[in-house]
Amino acid sequence: MTLLQIMAAGDAGDIKVRTTDDTAIAAELAARGITFERWPTLDNASTIPSDELLAEYAERIATLNATGRYRHIDIARIHPDDTNPEWPAIAKGAREKFLDEHRHAEDEVRFFAAGRGCFYLHIGDEVLATVCEAGDLVSVPAGTLHWFDMGTRPDFVAVRFFEEEDGWIGDFTGDKISSGFPTLDELLAAR
Numbered sequence: 001m002t003l004l005q006i007m008a009a010g011d012a013g014d015i016k017v018r019t020t021d022d023t024a025i026a027a028e029l030a031a032r033g034i035t036f037e038r039w040p041t042l043d044n045a046s047t048i049p050s051d052e053l054l055a056e057y058a059e060r061i062a063t064l065n066a067t068g069r070y071r072h073i074d075i076a077r078i079h080p081d082d083t084n085p086e087w088p089a090i091a092k093g094a095r096e097k098f099l100d101e102h103r104h105a106e107d108e109v110r111f112f113a114a115g116r117g118c119f120y121l122h123i124g125d126e127v128l129a130t131v132c133e134a135g136d137l138v139s140v141p142a143g144t145l146h147w148f149d150m151g152t153r154p155d156f157v158a159v160r161f162f163e164e165e166d167g168w169i170g171d172f173t174g175d176k177i178s179s180g181f182p183t184l185d186e187l188l189a190a191r
């Protein structure tokens with residue numbers, strides 16, 4: 001289930017809002033300039049090939065990209081593979097890539113077709129932990145300070161929308177703020 005937990009940026013224990021209500025989540029995010037939408041989900045989203053997944057969502061993707069602004073649209077996926085001895089290292093490496101606070105030169109637009117991940121949006125004196133699950137589309141405006149936690153057992157399929165091919169590259173602030181906030185695993189355990 002999608003979850004939004006809004007905390008004071010200076011004190012993660014100061015929880016101002018915690019909700020799993022889609023309408024309330026969209027309203028809280030919209031009030032801060034963040035787009036959040038719910039798209040229909042597919043039962044087989046985690047198993048069908050990427051090109052078929054893009055075809056299934058072609059109409060919605062075309063609407064979102066009506067201006068042609070996103071010139072690179074692809075799928076990012078990671079699934080646990082306990083048969084692979086390298087999996088723990090792969091999972092750790094993937095997770096650590098976006099765990100520190102950063103920003104991007106373009107909007108970070110993601111549609112979660114399956115699985116989950118948490119965006120932490122550091123806006124003013126608040127941090128908004130937004131756990132996205134299947135069916136959630138979020139657009140983090142360019143320049144917004146944020147980090148992303150895919151959890152200790154990363155498992156998701158996400159459609160990514162880029163203006164530039166290297167749009168995913170983060171400009172890291174060097175601030176260790178993320179270490180003071182509940183991880184995705186902790187947010188899920190608390191619900």
Ligand SMILES: [Fe+2]
Nearest residue numbers: 098104108170
């Ligand atoms: Fe990012």
